[in-house]
Amino acid sequence: MIPVNRPLFNGNEKQYLNDCIDSGWVGSEGEFVSKFETKMAEYVGRKYATSCSNGSAALDLAIRALELPAKSEIILPTMTIISCAQSIVTNGHIPVVVDCDLETFNIKTEDIEKKITSRTRAIMIVHIYGLCSNIDEILILADKYNLKIIEDAAEVHGLNYKSKKCGSFGDISTFSFYPNKHITTGEGGMVLTDDPHLINKVQYYKNLCFSNDPNKRFIHDEIGWNYRFTNLQGALGLAQLEQLDQFISRKKHIGNLYNTHLSSNFLQLPLEKLSYCENIYWVYPVVLKKHNSDWLRTKLYERGIATRPFFYPIHKQPVFLKSGLFNNESLPNSEKLYEQGLYLPSGLGNTDEEILKTCEVISHILK
Ligand SMILES: *Cc1c(COP(=O)(O)O)cnc(C)c1O
Secondary structure (H helix, E strand, O other): OEOOOOOOOOOOHHHHHHHHHHHOOOOOOOHHHHHHHHHHHHHHOOOEEEEEOOHHHHHHHHHHHHOOOOOOEEEEEOOOOHHHHHHHHHOOOEEEEEOEOOOOOOEOHHHHHHHOOOOEEEEEEEOEOOEOOOHHHHHHHHHHHOOEEEEEOOOOOOOEEOOEEOOOOOOEEEEEOOOOOOOOOOOOEEEEEOOHHHHHHHHHHHEOOOOOOHHHOOOOOOOOOEOOOOHHHHHHHHHHHOOHHHHHHHHHHHHHHHHHHOOOOOEEOOOOEEOOEEOOOOOEEEEEOOOOOHHHHHHHHHOOEOOEEOOOOHHHOHHHHHOOOOOOOOOHHHHHHHHHEEEEOOOOOOOHHHHHHHHHHHHHHHO
16 A cells, blocks of 8 residues: 555654653653753744644643633634634634635635634734745734634644745644654644744743742642653654755755646646745645546545545535534635545655556556
């Protein structure tokens, strides 16, 4: 079976992990945690970074730290992972969704303003599949309506929006280091900001709201989470970050292989670049022009090739419909993409042979 993702550990991962074991520092204290945080902040161009247990936790922490009034409306794209909407709901706020663009898969910037009400307090920017949103246009809206910005950069480590790194925009930003991301720590996440007050809040909430006062050990004023990151994860993260620029080249190479070997007769292939960014192919998404994707996914599976469907739109998620959200809302682009889209094997550890084989099998099926 050709897996949809295979991670790549080609650098100092083993050495750093051995250092953890030899030194005994395997918990959340240890030098790899702080080294990785410092290097991520430097790489992304933010003042502060703090790690946490995964990318979903990072979103929980980011939203909580903003301390918005209860039941604030937060605007986000409907085509994204459940974590984005879940973090809004579990923090006591209301997700308001916007459709995506059919070609970039990112939020339709021109539809955001129609969804702004007197209760809107923030916009969550989520960059999708390796291309980024039109950040400047969103920042202008945020300025005009006095809204906070959360930037979820979980799919775009190292991607430049114009000349700045994604993950450096807005009030607070997040990353995930799940095994299919550009760099992985197994599970893992990070929150970044330039605001010292926000980073203190995140550190407080991720560590069970322990007090900074040593005389108040085990005395808590608030409920938080244990979302701490371990030195083992930090060891992996640091070794992976050292290779990120190579990883991006590798992802672009995979994207280009597909672009040159797949025909666009029946398939919409991803855009190589936009005016403000170059695709770093977090995944390699294709959209069938005339048909639903499930038959192609089944045929590929039968030929030993794993694929994934696109994100199921947030406004269709049964869990939210049950609670009365998104009544009868129709956001046709995201619905169409879910029906007709799929993504192909494109992990850093997937080989060129696997990519070429996938192209060959797809061409054969589509003939
Ligand atoms: C992967 C991902 C997350 C969640 O990260 P986990 O580490 O799996 O919790 C959040 N947002 C986006 C856009 C993602 O792709």
